[in-house]
Amino acid sequence: MAAIRAEHARSGVVIDPHTADGVHVARTLLAAGQASAPVIVLETALPVKFSETIVEALGRDVPRPERFAGLEDLPRHVVDLPNDVGALQALIEERATQ
16 A cells, blocks of 8 residues: 555556555665666556555545446456466466467
């Protein structure tokens, strides 16, 4: 929440919670002098996907593009995997050949 609020106050940009984690870590590393090179944070999701969190962080929602209307009502696709690198690799290989 704090990172979403801070980035919005600093730049006017609304970021999603996952991107906010990356921004927080990057700013922490930079402030501590622990980054030996420039740090780049890529947006990992759109804020509109996390409307409730954005409202909680900023007190308002972000504009919703028409293509995201009803997003919350769409079915979710979840794959449960064991905490195992091999299982993840196998899933990626399987899906890459489909």
